[in-house]
Amino acid sequence: MGIIVQKYGGTSMGTIDRIKNVARRIIAKREQGNQMVVVVSAMGKSTDELIKMAYAISDAPPRREMDMLLATGEQVSISMLSMALNAMGYDAISFTGPQVGIHTMGHHGKSRIMGIETKKIEEALDAGKIVIVAGFQGVNDNDDITTLGRGGSDTSAVALSCVLGCPCEIYTDVDGIYGVDPRLYPPAKKLDAVSFDEMLEMASLGAGVMHARAIELGSKYNAEIYVASSLNDVPGTLITEHPPVDESRKRQAITGMAVDNDELMISLKNVPYDTNITAQFFSNLAQKSINIDMISQTAPVYGAINISFSAPIEDLPELRTILYDFMEKYPQVEMDIDKEVSKLSVVGSGMKSQAGVAAKFFATLENNNVPILMITTSEIRISCVIPSELKETAVMATADAFNL
Amino acid sequence: MGIIVQKYGGTSMGTIDRIKNVARRIIAKREQGNQMVVVVSAMGKSTDELIKMAYAISDAPPRREMDMLLATGEQVSISMLSMALNAMGYDAISFTGPQVGIHTMGHHGKSRIMGIETKKIEEALDAGKIVIVAGFQGVNDNDDITTLGRGGSDTSAVALSCVLGCPCEIYTDVDGIYGVDPRLYPPAKKLDAVSFDEMLEMASLGAGVMHARAIELGSKYNAEIYVASSLNDVPGTLITEHPPVDESRKRQAITGMAVDNDELMISLKNVPYDTNITAQFFSNLAQKSINIDMISQTAPVYGAINISFSAPIEDLPELRTILYDFMEKYPQVEMDIDKEVSKLSVVGSGMKSQAGVAAKFFATLENNNVPILMITTSEIRISCVIPSELKETAVMATADAFNL
Numbered sequence: 038m039g040i041i042v043q044k045y046g047g048t049s050m051g052t053i054d055r056i057k058n059v060a061r062r063i064i065a066k067r068e069q070g071n072q073m074v075v076v077v078s079a080m081g082k083s084t085d086e087l088i089k090m091a092y093a094i095s096d097a098p099p100r101r102e103m104d105m106l107l108a109t110g111e112q113v114s115i116s117m118l119s120m121a122l123n124a125m126g127y128d129a130i131s132f133t134g135p136q137v138g139i140h141t142m143g144h145h146g147k148s149r150i151m152g153i154e155t156k157k158i159e160e161a162l163d164a165g166k167i168v169i170v171a172g173f174q175g176v177n178d179n180d181d182i183t184t185l186g187r188g189g190s191d192t193s194a195v196a197l198s199c200v201l202g203c204p205c206e207i208y209t210d211v212d213g214i215y216g217v218d219p220r221l222y223p224p225a226k227k228l229d230a231v232s233f234d235e236m237l238e239m240a241s242l243g244a245g246v247m248h249a250r251a252i253e254l255g256s257k258y259n260a261e262i263y264v265a266s267s268l269n270d271v272p273g274t275l276i277t278e279h280p281p282v283d284e285s286r287k288r289q290a291i292t293g294m295a296v297d298n299d300e301l302m303i304s305l306k307n308v309p310y311d312t313n314i315t316a317q318f319f320s321n322l323a324q325k326s327i328n329i330d331m332i333s334q335t336a337p338v339y340g341a342i343n344i345s346f347s348a349p350i351e352d353l354p355e356l357r358t359i360l361y362d363f364m365e366k367y368p369q370v371e372m373d374i375d376k377e378v379s380k381l382s383v384v385g386s387g388m389k390s391q392a393g394v395a396a397k398f399f400a401t402l403e404n405n406n407v408p409i410l411m412i413t414t415s416e417i418r419i420s421c422v423i424p425s426e427l428k429e430t431a432v433m434a435t436a437d438a439f440n441l
Numbered sequence: 442m443g444i445i446v447q448k449y450g451g452t453s454m455g456t457i458d459r460i461k462n463v464a465r466r467i468i469a470k471r472e473q474g475n476q477m478v479v480v481v482s483a484m485g486k487s488t489d490e491l492i493k494m495a496y497a498i499s500d501a502p503p504r505r506e507m508d509m510l511l512a513t514g515e516q517v518s519i520s521m522l523s524m525a526l527n528a529m530g531y532d533a534i535s536f537t538g539p540q541v542g543i544h545t546m547g548h549h550g551k552s553r554i555m556g557i558e559t560k561k562i563e564e565a566l567d568a569g570k571i572v573i574v575a576g577f578q579g580v581n582d583n584d585d586i587t588t589l590g591r592g593g594s595d596t597s598a599v600a601l602s603c604v605l606g607c608p609c610e611i612y613t614d615v616d617g618i619y620g621v622d623p624r625l626y627p628p629a630k631k632l633d634a635v636s637f638d639e640m641l642e643m644a645s646l647g648a649g650v651m652h653a654r655a656i657e658l659g660s661k662y663n664a665e666i667y668v669a670s671s672l673n674d675v676p677g678t679l680i681t682e683h684p685p686v687d688e689s690r691k692r693q694a695i696t697g698m699a700v701d702n703d704e705l706m707i708s709l710k711n712v713p714y715d716t717n718i719t720a721q722f723f724s725n726l727a728q729k730s731i732n733i734d735m736i737s738q739t740a741p742v743y744g745a746i747n748i749s750f751s752a753p754i755e756d757l758p759e760l761r762t763i764l765y766d767f768m769e770k771y772p773q774v775e776m777d778i779d780k781e782v783s784k785l786s787v788v789g790s791g792m793k794s795q796a797g798v799a800a801k802f803f804a805t806l807e808n809n810n811v812p813i814l815m816i817t818t819s820e821i822r823i824s825c826v827i828p829s830e831l832k833e834t835a836v837m838a839t840a841d842a843f844n845l
Contacts, residue, residue: 053497087517093457094521095528102527105535106520109513113491116510117498123506124499131509135539136584157584180540180561 040162040203041066044076044172044194048210049267050114051081059267060121062208063167067127072162074201076172076194077118079110084187097354100145104174104184108133111171111190119169129167132157134174134182139193141175141183144326148183149250150175150196158201170197187351188248195251199258207247208267213274214239214247216293216441221432225441228292229272230280235292238384238418252276290394291385291439296432299350300330302378302410302422303360306371308344310337314367315344321359327352330380331413331422341369345411347422350376378410379428382420383439395419397438405434444566444607445470448480448576448598452614453671454518455485463671464525466612467571471531476566478605480576480598481522483514488591501758504549508578508588512537515575515594523573533571536561538578538586543597545579545587548730550755552587553654554579554600562605574601591755592652599655603662611651612671617678618643618651620697620845625836629845632696633676634684639696642788642822656680694798695789695843700836703754704734706782706814706826707764710775712748714741718771719748725763731756734784735817735826745773749815751826754780782814783832786824787843799823801842809838 043066045059059077067073078084087106091098098106115131122129138154161168172190177183185192191207198205214236217225233256240249247264255262255276265273308314315334322329327348335343348356353374364370381402388394398419402409407430411422423431435441447470449463463481471477482488491510495502502510519535526533542558565572576594581587589596595611602609618640621629635643637660644653651668659666659680669677712718719738726733731752739747752760757778768774785806792798802823806813811834815826827835839845 053494056498090457090517090521091524094460095524097528098524099527102520102523102535105523105537106517109516112513112516113494113510116506117494119506119509120495120499120502123503124501131506133509133586136586182537182540 039070040072040074040201041206042074042076042194042198042201042203043206043208044190045078045118045267046190046207046209047078047081047084049208050077050079050118053117055267056080056114056117056121059118059208060125060127062267063122064125064127067167074158074162074168074170074197074203075118076170076190076197077111077114078172078190079107080114080117083110083113101181104145104182107184108171108174108182111173115169115171119167122167122169127167128165129169130161131169131171133171134193135176135180137170139170139175139196141177141185143183145181145183147186147326148175148177150185150192150254153196153200155200158197185250186248189250191248191251192254195254195260195262198262199254199260205255205260205262207251207262207264209264210266210268212266212269212271213264214276214293216291217432217436218296221296221429222436222441225436228274230275230277231292232280232386233276233278234417235384235386236276238382238415239293239295247276289385289440290387290391291383291441292387293384294432294435294439294441295382295384296428297380297382298425298428300347300378300380300422301350301353301356302345302347302375303356304343304345304373304375305363306343306373307341307369309367309369310340310342315342318359318363321362322348322356325352325355325359327356327359331411331420333411347378347380347411377425378422379425379431380420380422381428381431381435382418383435384418386417388417388419398435401434401438402431405430407431407434443474444476444478444605445610446478446480446598446602446605446607447610447612448594449482449671450594450611450613451482451485451488453612454481454483454522457521459671460484460518460521460525463522463612464529464531466671467526468529468531471571478562478566478572478574478601478607479522480574480594480601481515481518482576482594483511484518484521487514487517505585508549508586511588512575512578512586515577519573519575523571526571526573531571532569533573534565535573535575537575538597539580539584541574543574543579543600545581545589547587549585549587551590551730552579552581554589554596554658557600557604559604562601589654590652593654595652595655596658599658599664599666602666603658603664609659609664609666611655611666611668613668614670614672616670616673616675617668618680618697620695621836621840622700625700625833626840626845629840632678634679634681635696636684636790637680637682638821639788639790640680642786642819643697643699651680693789693844694791694795695787695845696791697788698836698839698843698845699786699788700832701784701786702829702832704751704782704784704826705754705757705760706749706751706779707760708747708749708777708779709767710747710777711745711773713771713773714744714746719746722763722767725766726752726760729756729759729763731760731763735815735824737815751782751784751815781829782826783829783835784824784826785832785835785839786822787839788822790821792821792823802839805838805842806835809834811835811838
């Protein structure tokens with residue numbers, strides 16, 4: 038008997054009937070002779086509802102307490118799924134992240150898994166049980182409950198498959214990985230396979246389907262991840278080191294595109310031109326684990342520079358504190374926070390061997406009157422910050438241009 | 442600075458505004474120079490909603506998984522209250538039962554507190570923090586999350602006050618302890634003080650205000666418990682070893698009355714008259730921790746007896762399993778489960794020194810055409826099972842007769 042780790046997301050667990058559906062899918066694999074370890078997210082929109090509750094009582098909820106609150110979402114899911122399996126005649130047992138020993142480090146709300154104990158899981162599997170583990174959560178050295186950030190259940194599942202040395206199947210509400218989100222671009226094509234590198238770029242851009250840290254782990258331990266729908270049996274997408282060569286794909290420079298609306302663009306004008314000041318400012322952001330994605334800086338004019346950078350919208354409360362401190366210290370600085378921006382990115386390993394991808398991308402945006410506010414690139418990615426209101430136009434034009 | 446343990450129930454924590462109200466009450470005591478340890482229940486009706494969800498997915502949810510599910514209710518409350526206090530400028534920290542080290546033994550859903558670690562609490566108090574602890578829950582030797590049964594947060598609070606050697610204040614949605622539930626009998630009188638013994642009888646009868654195990658603990662460690670409303674500042678009721686003598690009260694045989702609707706009456710007809718069979722049956726019930734309250738047995742006729750007993754309605758799923766097993770073994774037995782019964786009890790230390798209380802109680806019921814289905818008594822209590830439909834009549838008549 039082999040072990041399989043499966044993960045079911047919030048939509049798959051959204052109602053009593055859907056939980057029963059998940060239970061039946063687990064049982065089907067179990068009946069094929071597998072030992073099942075199942076990671077689940079919170080039911081439906083419950084995480085969003087908990088966040089809303091927190092902000093109803095506090096403008097800046099302490100992150101430790103936020104983790105305490107959010108962790109209840111997955112705890113509800115695991116017990117419900119275990120009850121469903123037991124009601125169908127299968128012995129199942131649920132564990133929270135802390136119970137199973139998912140040890141994390143780092144800041145509350147964006148902790149990283151450092152290790153997982155397998156003793157409890159293996160004992161339960163040996164006793165013939167189906168093991169249900171709460172995704173998204175763990176415990177730090179201080180015995181506090183921690184969470185891994187949005188989409189962290191993917192990471193919990195991949196990490197479990199790495200320590201258990203077994204395949205990982207991520208079930209979600211889409212059929213697999215698409216070149217573009219089909220909700221944004223209906224003719225989007227599904228990929229049979231995609232490389233870890235490409236997927237990592239797309240995930241870290243907020244492509245939504247997978248948590249970036251999950252892909253990183255899969256890549257590091259070379260653990261293939263299969264992504265498919267929990268609602269049908271349509272073949273999904275395999276994320277792997279070297280996807281099999283696909284003739285139609287081979288000719289394409291771009292594998293996929295991602296749009297991220299959860300970004301802010303902060304512009305600071307009239308900042309004193311002093312490398313220490315800039316370095317100290319970004320070091321303060323780093324200390325609070327605020328992920329700065331793009332930074333642009335103008336040349337100094339009369340001893341002052343303008344700095345723009347983008348950051349995740351969820352970091353706004355802490356970002357604001359740092360910005361206000363900064364402006365108190367340097368009252369001449371003018372600040373502008375623009376929430377109405379989107380980040381549009383194109384990703385593809387093919388970019389390395391094909392010239393002119395960037396030129397084509399920028400030309401496409403320009404021809405459609407979409408201004409580019411900031412640009413950043415990696416070896417296999419080009420990202421532009423654009424005004425949110427022009428997002429649809431930009432997506433359509435780019436997806437058409439690159440045949441996604 | 443002294444420590445105070447406060448407990449706030451579900452109604453007190455039912456909305457965002459009520460949680461803020463609780464936070465302000467805690468701060469008021471804190472500003473008087475006290476170190477605060479606060480135990481809270483799940484918000485409003487959330488425990489009931491979780492139970493409903495569980496039964497929507499399973500007819501007989503495993504109790505371990507039920508505890509896993511229910512424990513989330515208090516975890517939401519503690520984080521929300523901690524956020525509220527932090528937002529008001531007070532450093533607060535929340536702990537789940539397992540985190541703080543509330544060790545329990547016994548069956549899931551009705552576990553008993555065996556010990557509480559004070560290290561984490563004392564460290565947090567020493568660091569100037571307000572400590573919020575999840576009531577109702579703990580952890581067993583197997584590292585499973587456990588719950589203490591309905592109302593168990595009272596027990597968590599009293600147990601904490603015992604280990605911390607400090608006063609305990611239970612805040613609820615009523616002004617204190619009444620001789621009769623004012624919702625059933627509007628002219629009911631509030632008691633300034635009541636003895637542990639009387640309170641224990643009332644609590645174990647489902648008088649609703651306090652969890653029986655909490656009173657037991659208070660009595661054992663002689664830790665006074667103050668019960669009052671969280672919604673106003675009306676003086677409440679002190680539960681103590683020897684309440685001060687109150688002239689009007691002294692002349693009364695009966696201190697209070699309780700009505701319990703969560704009881705079943707099970708009648709087994711034509712049971713073989715064999716002590717081993719009866720003993721084995723009740724031993725099976727005991728093994729499942731089903732609390733049998735009253736038992737009556739008829740004299741044998743042609744080698745068969747009839748047995749009736751009452752049990753808590755929440756134990757019905759497990760009770761049913763045992764009953765069906767029994768009937769499979771003894772097919773001649775006829776069974777009847779009556780859910781439409783209530784248990785009416787009168788309680789009072791005065792009963793010991795005054796004769797005729799039982800006679801007066803029975804006569805009152807008889808004069809009002811309320812049939813008595815079963816009777817049980819203790820030194821300071823008389824209970825009758827009656828048809829639920831006659832509950833109101835019986836309560837009114839008895840409260841009038843005993844001047845409650």
